[in-house]
Each structure stands twice: as structure tokens, then as C-alpha cells.
Amino acid sequence: xxxxxxxxxxxxxxxxxxxxxxxxxxxxxxxxxxxxxxxxxxxxxxxxxxxxxxxxxxxxxxxxxxxxxxxxxxxxxxx
Numbered sequence: 001x002x003x004x005x006x007x008x009x010x011x012x013x014x015x016x017x018x019x020x021x022x023x024x025x026x027x028x029x030x031x032x033x034x035x036x037x038x039x040x041x042x043x044x045x046x047x048x049x050x051x052x053x054x055x056x057x058x059x060x061x062x063x064x065x066x067x068x069x070x071x072x073x074x075x076x077x078x079x
Contacts, residue, residue: 007040039066
């Protein structure tokens with residue numbers, strides 16, 4: 001949590017946490033699956049201070065965990 005709050009310290013907007021629930025009708029499984037995905041979205045307004053080469057190219061990966069969970073929700077609702 002400290003890491004997420006530290007990233008948010010550069011923003012004017014407060015951090016948010018989103019909880020998604022999918023409860024299909026007539027569900028058979030009594031043991032739910034729990035998916036957790038971190039997605040950090042921010043705009044620094046400048047260059048990354050990370051010393052690694054091409055680090056700005058990898059910034060889009062900061063949302064990969066959250067995107068995987070949302071993608072799973074999207075696919076599970078398709079018929």
C-alpha cells in the first residue's frame with residue numbers, strides 16, 4: 001500500500017481502489033474465484049527518473065494486472 005500511495009503523491013487526485021463483483025444467476029460454484037490485479041495509471045508530465053534504458057516503453061506494463069482482471073470479467077460476460 002505504501003508503494004501505491006507513494007506513486008499517488010505526485011497527483012492532485014486521491015487514489016482509488018475498485019472492487020468488481022460478478023454474480024451470475026444460478027451459479028453452481030459455491031467457492032468463488034478471487035482475482036487481484038494492480039493497475040497504476042498516472043501521468044508524470046515528464047520523463048521517467050528510472051535509470052534503465054527504454055524504461056518509458058515499459059510504463060504501460062504498470063496496468064497489466066488490472067487489465068488482466070478487467071479482461072477476465074469482460075470475457076466471462078460474453079455469450
